[in-house]
Amino acid sequence: MSMVLFDVPGPKARIRHKIMAVIGIAAVVAALVYVVMRFIVTDQFTARRLDWINYKQIQLSLVEAIGNTLGAFAVGAVLALVFGAIFAAARLSDHAWVRAPAAVIVEVFRAIPLVIMMFFFYYGLPVAGVKLSAFTAVVISLMLYNGSVLAEIFRAGINSLPKGQSEAAYALGMRKTQVMTFVLLPQALRAMLPTIISQLVVLLKDTALGFLITFEELLRWGTRIGGDAVNFGRPMISVMIVVALVYIGLCLLLTWLATYLEKRNRRNKKVIKLDNDDAGQVQLGNASAAVGGVTV
Amino acid sequence: MSVLTNNLDLFLRAFGQTLQLFAVSAVLSLVLGTFLAALRVSPVPVFRGVGTAYVTVLRNTPLTLVFVFFVFAYPLLEILKIDEYTAAVVALSLYTAAFVCEVVRSGINTVPVGQAEASRALGLTFTQMLGNVVLPQALRSVVPPMTSTMIALLKNTTVASGFAVFQAGNIREQLSDQGDNVLVGLVWVAIGFVILVMPLTYVQQVFEKRWSVAR
Numbered sequence: 065m066s067m068v069l070f071d072v073p074g075p076k077a078r079i080r081h082k083i084m085a086v087i088g089i090a091a092v093v094a095a096l097v098y099v100v101m102r103f104i105v106t107d108q109f110t111a112r113r114l115d116w117i118n119y120k121q122i123q124l125s126l127v128e129a130i131g132n133t134l135g136a137f138a139v140g141a142v143l144a145l146v147f148g149a150i151f152a153a154a155r156l157s158d159h160a161w162v163r164a165p166a167a168v169i170v171e172v173f174r175a176i177p178l179v180i181m182m183f184f185f186y187y188g189l190p191v192a193g194v195k196l197s198a199f200t201a202v203v204i205s206l207m208l209y210n211g212s213v214l215a216e217i218f219r220a221g222i223n224s225l226p227k228g229q230s231e232a233a234y235a236l237g238m239r240k241t242q243v244m245t246f247v248l249l250p251q252a253l254r255a256m257l258p259t260i261i262s263q264l265v266v267l268l269k270d271t272a273l274g275f276l277i278t279f280e281e282l283l284r285w286g287t288r289i290g291g292d293a294v295n296f297g298r299p300m301i302s303v304m305i306v307v308a309l310v311y312i313g314l315c316l317l318l319t320w321l322a323t324y325l326e327k328r329n330r331r332n333k334k335v336i337k338l339d340n341d342d343a344g345q346v347q348l349g350n351a352s353a354a355v356g357g358v359t360v
Numbered sequence: 361m362s363v364l365t366n367n368l369d370l371f372l373r374a375f376g377q378t379l380q381l382f383a384v385s386a387v388l389s390l391v392l393g394t395f396l397a398a399l400r401v402s403p404v405p406v407f408r409g410v411g412t413a414y415v416t417v418l419r420n421t422p423l424t425l426v427f428v429f430f431v432f433a434y435p436l437l438e439i440l441k442i443d444e445y446t447a448a449v450v451a452l453s454l455y456t457a458a459f460v461c462e463v464v465r466s467g468i469n470t471v472p473v474g475q476a477e478a479s480r481a482l483g484l485t486f487t488q489m490l491g492n493v494v495l496p497q498a499l500r501s502v503v504p505p506m507t508s509t510m511i512a513l514l515k516n517t518t519v520a521s522g523f524a525v526f527q528a529g530n531i532r533e534q535l536s537d538q539g540d541n542v543l544v545g546l547v548w549v550a551i552g553f554v555i556l557v558m559p560l561t562y563v564q565q566v567f568e569k570r571w572s573v574a575r
Contacts, residue, residue, distance in 0.1 A: 069468065069494065070403050071480065081404050088406035102437045175557035176550045177515035183532050184550065188543040272422030276522040283425055287432060300433040308421055315420035
C-alpha cells in the first residue's frame with residue numbers, strides 16, 4: 065500500500081473506509097454471482113459439457129499438450145539465454161565493428177512482433193525452399209525475440225556495476241575476459257536473476273502464440289477439445305478455465321522462484337556491497353525501463 | 361520490392377487498421393489501468409485485493425488465451441454480442457491494463473513518502489499535493505516504462521491475425537491468396553513494424569536520459 069498518498073486515517077476516514085469496503089465487497093460478490101449465473105443459465109457446467117474430463121484419451125492428450133508447451137519453453141529459454149549472452153558480450157565489446165552489428169540485430173529483433181517472426185519462419189521460409197516444423201519455428205522465434213531482450217538485460221546489468229569493480233580488476237593485471245568472467249558476471253548475474261526469470265515468464269506465455277501457426281500446444285489443445293460440439297457440446301468455458309489455470313500456475317511457479325532467489329540473494333553474505341546503495345535499484349530500473357514493456 | 365509496390369494499397373490499409381486497433385486499445389487500457397492502479401493504492405483492503413487479483417491473473421495469462429476466451433468462449437455465455445474487432449479491442453485493453461496498472465503504481469511508489477508529508481505539513485490540500493508535488497515526480501518514472509508497454513501493445517495487435525481481425529498480421533494471408541511471394545511480404549511487414557517502433561524507442565530513451573539526470 066502506498067503511504068505517499070494518504071495520511072494515517074482518523075476516526076471519520078476509518079468509518080468512510082469501512083463503508084467503502086462494504087460497497088466493494090457487495091460489488092465483487094454481485095459481479096461473481098452474475099458470472100456464475102451466466103454459467104448456470106447457459107448450462108456451462110452440465111454433465112455433458114464436463115464429460116471430457118472422464119476420457120483417458122483426453123487426459124493423456126492434455127498431458128502431452130502441456131509437455132509440448134513446456135518443451136518449447138525449455139528449448140526456447142536455453143537458446144534465448146545463449147543468444148542473449150553472446151549478443152550482450154558483443155554489445156559490450158571494445159571493437160566498434162562487433163558492437164555496431166550486434167546493436168542493430170538486437171534492436172531490430174526487439175521491434176518485430178513475435179507473431180510476424182513465427183509467420184516468417186513457418187509460412188515465409190517454405191517459399192525459399194526451407195521447410196521448418198511448427199515447433200522449430202516457435203523455438204527459433206522465441207530465441208530471437210527473447211534472446212534480444214535478454215541481451216539488453218545482461219548489458220544493463222553489467223553496465224550498472226560500479227566502475228571501480230572493473231578498474232580494480234584491470235589494476236590487478238586481469239585480462240578483459242578474466243575481468244568479465246571472474247569479477248563482473250558473477251555480481252551482475254546475481255542482481256539480474258529476478259529480471260531474467262520474469263523474462264522467462266514472458267517466454268513461457270509467448271509459447272501460446274504457437275497457436276497461430278498450428279503448433280500443438282496447450283491452447284490449441286484447449287480450442288480443439290473446447291470446440292467439440294459433437295461429443296461434448298462445445299465445453300469451451302470449462303476447458304479454457306482449465307487451460308488458464310495451468311498457464312497461471314506455471315507462471316506463478318516461475319515468479320515464485322524469482323522471489324525465492326531474490327530473498328536468498330539478500331541473505332547471501334558473499335554479495336559485494338555496491339558502492340552506492342541504489343546501484344541495484346539503478347540496475348533494476350535500467351533493465352525494467354529498457355525491457356519493461358517487453359515484459360508484456 | 362515489387363511485392364510492396366504492387367500491394368501498396370493492402371499494406372497501407374493493413375497498417376492503418378493496426379494503428380487504429382492500437383490507438384483504441386491504448387486509450388482504453390490507459391484509462392482502465394490507471395483506475396486499477398488507483399484501486400491498488402487505495403486505503404480500502406477490498407479494493408486493493410481486487411486490483412491485485414486482476415493484475416495477477418491477467419499478467420500470468422498469455423494474450424492469445426485472452427483472445428481465445430473472448431472470441432470463442434465468451435459468446436457461449438450469451439451476455440452481449442460482440443464482433444471480432446470489438447473482441448480484439450477488449451482482449452488487448454484488458455491484458456494491457458494489467459501492465460499499465462503496474463507501471464502507474466510503481467511510479468507512484470517511487471515518490472518518497474517525505475514529499476507528501478512535507479506538502480501536508482505546508483497545508484496543501486489533497487488535490488494540490490497530488491497535482492503539484494506527487495504526480496509531477498511520479499510521471500518522470502512512469503513515462504519510459506509506459507512507452508515500453510505501449511510499444512508492446514502495438515506489437516501485440518498482430519495476435520489478432522489468428523482471430524479474423526484485419527490488420528498487418530493478415531497481410532501474409534492476402535499475399536498468399538494472390539500467389540505473391542510471402543517471404544518478401546513478411547520481411548516488408550517486419551520492416552513496417554521496425555519503422556513504427558523505432559521512433560517510440562528513441563523518444564523513450566530521450567525522456568529517460570533527460571529525466572534521470574533531473575532526479
